[in-house]
Amino acid sequence: MALRTLSAANAAALDKELMSTGAYSLDQLMELAGLSVSQAVYKLLPLNKGTRVLVACGPGNNGGDGLVAARHLHHYGYQPAIYYPKQNKNELYQRLTTQLHALKVPFVTSLPNPLTTSTYDLILDCIFGFSFSGSIREPFPSVIAALASTTVPVLAVDAPSSWDIEHGPPSEGPGKDYHPGALISLTAPKPLVEKFRGRHFVGGRFLGAEVAERYGLVVPPYEGVAQVAEVPVDGEGKL
Template sequence: MKLLTAAQTRALDEGTLQAQGISSLELMERAATALLNWLLDTLHPAYATPFHILCGPGNNGGDGLALARLLHQAGYQPRVWLLPATKHSADFTANRRQLPTDVPCQELRAGHLPAWPAGAVVVDALFGTGLSRPLTGLAAEVVAHLNQCPALRIAVDMPSGLLADAPQPADSPVVQAHYTLAFELPKLAFLLPGNAAAVGEWAVLPIGLDAEVIHKTPVDNYLIEDNLLRGRLPKRPRFSHKGTFGHALLLAGSHGKLGAAVLAAGACLRGGVGLLTVRVPQVGYSVLQATVPEAMCLPDPAPAFLTALPDLTPYAAVGIGPGLGQADESRTVLQQLLETARVPLVLDADALNLLGTHRELLDLLPPDTVLTPHPKEFERLMGEPARDDYHRLEQLRGFARQHRSYCLLKGAYSALATPDGTVYFNTTGNPGMATGGSGDVLTGLLLALRADKRLSPLDAALLGLYAHGRAGDLAARETGEAGLVAGDLVRCIGPALQELTTDTRALLP
């Protein structure tokens, strides 16, 4: 699913009108109908539920006026509140004329704003994606007042005051919506952590915007959906053998951090690798043999951390980092790996911390390396903090381009930047995955997929990212989010991948 800018969204609306031969009022009616259906299907409101529709002077306000009319026709008693303005859009004016006379409609007044009580539904249709500057004056007062009211707040397309394509100025007023309802496509702003309190839960309402126009619109940002990935993981041939799916090497673990190696190894095996060898310090030998018997253990000469890189000839992919530690000897192992590897690499955890400390090693990254930093690890890789969410996104895009790598920034809506600068945001996962070891599981899963030569680097990264989150969602069904631990993710990787496997029956006519 594409993520469009505000300008592209306006162009999509215009393109839809031309392609489908409809008027802007007809398109607005579709939007208002979609809003009505969502409200009725999701909230199941009683007819006595107080609906308050806040309308600005533009097309966002026109959506609100059309919604008020449809609510009235459905048997509800909405009340409309207008933001005073000297100019209104043509579609606002047309819908204002169509509003039944028995729908209460009055202007908002500074210092005399209504109390929107608990049990009421307030629909924010003040400003949409076209807003280019922070709210001031009465609009800012209305938003601040609304945020203090106990009513349910629902934003139309965008919470009023939130900028669609730019960082939010400090302390600028923004509606703190409980729900944001976007038309046809989500907005990039929904996926950035600094906007979470304003956006709340969001949903996309189809309104028939033209698919061909969307297809032809070039974008740098995508939202991953299962239909993008379904079928990209090939079905296993009947006459497969261990070598079909690759032999992976995992360099992980140090004294006190062997659990990371165990989790990553388990995830790699559940991810479908043909063979797995795990290089751990000697202190981890018996641990690995007992906890992950399906993996071969190759102990390092040193007792507590890794000091020597084994011969890489047998391996189809190498992962390094979980529980590695940051000893100088381990840094040397990482450097030797970067200098000599001719197979795909997956770097995480302490491998990233070593890169951040010894940033000259970044120039050694082989093309198509996968890196999986969390925000603080990414800050160390960059050598500077991001100014805001948009700056961090551009840093991520620039890092992937510069180092010809796949850089996966972990978090809610984890973002995968590719060597061509495209960024894919993930839709799976839940807050229960915010627990120690989740990243180690991701490393192991990605390592298994990179060892499978049937997959392109992009497909392997996308499948790993999506299936990791999906495993978390499947696990949370059983344990709840609070009770989820990283080992639950390992157990659910298989079912998550199975959902994405090619089913040849789907190819039949």
């Protein structure tokens, strides 16, 4: 099945439509996104292969998706740890962190140097999503550099952090050599996926046929109760 990509502008418009005429709340969309991310982790790292997951969160919605995913991972039997250096003070994000504290999910204040498989079995990159633009401020350049050099498998959520949503990896800076092994596109792939070479999943099983058609999207073939579908890309990055 050939999927179609969704530009950053159209992704923002779609989210706005879902929260207006679609009657979804931000909480609902974040919950569905985080659930999809947690299922992608399970496909990449079954519990019998490892349980230690580092969730690196940024201050925006992408970070919120990571917080939700961490809660689900805890209930599945994983051992998530949260790296969240720029915590969002919005009430929604405060509730998500409170839920994790209640489950005694640890929040770490720094990353191991080097970041190796002796500490974690998988890393979730939930730092920047489709709305990212502009320069990257500390501590995130150092974090992205660590992700680029780590031997730990990385799953990027919606976009490898620092990548341009339309054009892919930057030509310079800490993300120049950052190529995570897996990506989960939320709702629909963004144009950067054409430059991606790893395992690719699509998550966010809530689009109706009418909305998908209006945005020129193809809903992937989700199986059974799955909230995520793996969608191969060929050697040239085409869907």
